[in-house]
Amino acid sequence: MIMVKRSLRGGGGGAGGVGGGLRFAATSLALAVAAAAAPTAAVRADAAGGADSADRTIAYRLQQRFPQAGLGPGRVGQVLDAASGRTVWSSGAQVGRMPASTAKLATAVTALTVLGPGNTERTRVVYADGTVYLVGGGDQGLDRAGLTRLAGDAAQALTSRGLALHDLRVDDSLFPAPSPAPGWQPGYYPYELAPVRALALRGDRVDDTAVTAGGVFAHGLAAAGFAVPPGPVRRAVAPAVGGGVQLLASRASAPLWNTVEYMLKVSDNNIAEGLLRLSALAKGLPATWQGGTATVRQVLDGYRVPMGGVALFDGSGLSRQDRMTAAALSGLAALAVDPDPARHRMLWPLLQGLPIAGRDGTLAARLHRFDTAPSSCAAGLVHAKTGTLHDSTALAGVARGSDGRWKAFAFVENGPVGKKQARKGLDGLAATVAGCW
Secondary structure, eight states: OOOOOGGGOOOSSOOOOTTTTSOOSOSSHHHHHHHTSSOOOOBOOOGGGTOOHHHHHHHHHHHHHGGGSSOOTTEEEEEEETTTOOEEEEESTTSOBOOGGGGHHHHHHHHHHHHOTTOOOEEEEEEETTEEEEEOOOOTTOOHHHHHHHHHHHHHHHHHHTOOOOEEEEEOTTSOSOOOOTTOOGGGTTTTOOOOOSSOOTTOOSSOHHHHHHHHHHHHHHHTTOOOOSSOOEEOOOOOSBTTBEEEEEEEOOOHHHHHHHHHHHTOHHHHHHHHHHHHHHTTSOSSHHHHHHHHHHHHHHTTOOOTTOBOSOSSSOOTTOBBOHHHHHHHHHGGGOOOHHHHHHHTHHHHHSOBTBTSGGGBGGGTSSOSTTGGGGTTTEEEEEEEETTEEEEEEEEEOTTSOEEEEEEEEESSOOHHHHHHHHHHHHHHHHTOO
């Protein structure tokens, strides 16, 4: 069982209650960078503490290379022996930084833990008094083909039961009306993500995904011979099934493991936010960023991931108020290779979903990751989640060291360093962990 020791916990911006939002003490990135412009001295692996020669080599090389990686003064990092939780090397690991999309690791761990990898959600079609209601269940993989098939099933039920159709409504009330999380920029909607709703087509980047889904469903009904009134589909909460209210059809989502893997590979923001809200509902909390991040904190505390300096305001890592430490991110990454059977049954999709260096997802060679020396030697050897904002670049994941043991690592840069330069530096550090450079 991986045990990230409580002694790794640091000070810094702590968490408030749900109502107060998980506050972070620093009010600007500039203050955070200034406070840690000179990160704590690198910690080398201690041979007396159980480190082998491979760990000592990693520590020595990172001590030399980390300051020269072109990451600037906002850099922090940590490497762990994944199985034991022993620190191999660290620098500024207790300092909170904007994690960008590496925060999706926390969302994935939380969803898999509270929902289970086999969990599915249902999109339903309900009928009452001539009105058909398309009811969103939070399916993060709903697509046009699946929704069209659902419309066909509903039309077949209408025909077989001799029911007339006079109107169509959409019901996305499983999630409350969308509102931006603290730290989301006005330009995020609808390109970085759409307003978060319980009824949406995967990849749909429009202001009202539920109405768009309703239009696709209406087209499917019309193709089956059931015309609906023209114009945009309106909202209404569907009545409970029973009495004269009938369930016409339903569609199950893909299992959660499939959704988590896709979300991590392509770093989909809307899926991350949807999973955050479904996780909150599973714990009896509101399907909001407050309920979701409170659930994340509870779950990560249960895994003893060090939470000092951590503050989360969303599930995607888009918030500029999010803060995570290298200690927390490396602890999360270690869960992807946790040997404990009970944890593996829940968390195995993490390793499957992490992009593979130079191979796929956001680490594909076509995106110029791990495609040139010195990091190209690690292609296929590193599994890691990427993170990118205009002033934050991060990489957190796992690699087998030259000793054959899994190492968990996290490297984060906050500051004005160019993306190309930062990514090259991060890839080289990951190759150092893999032991091929």
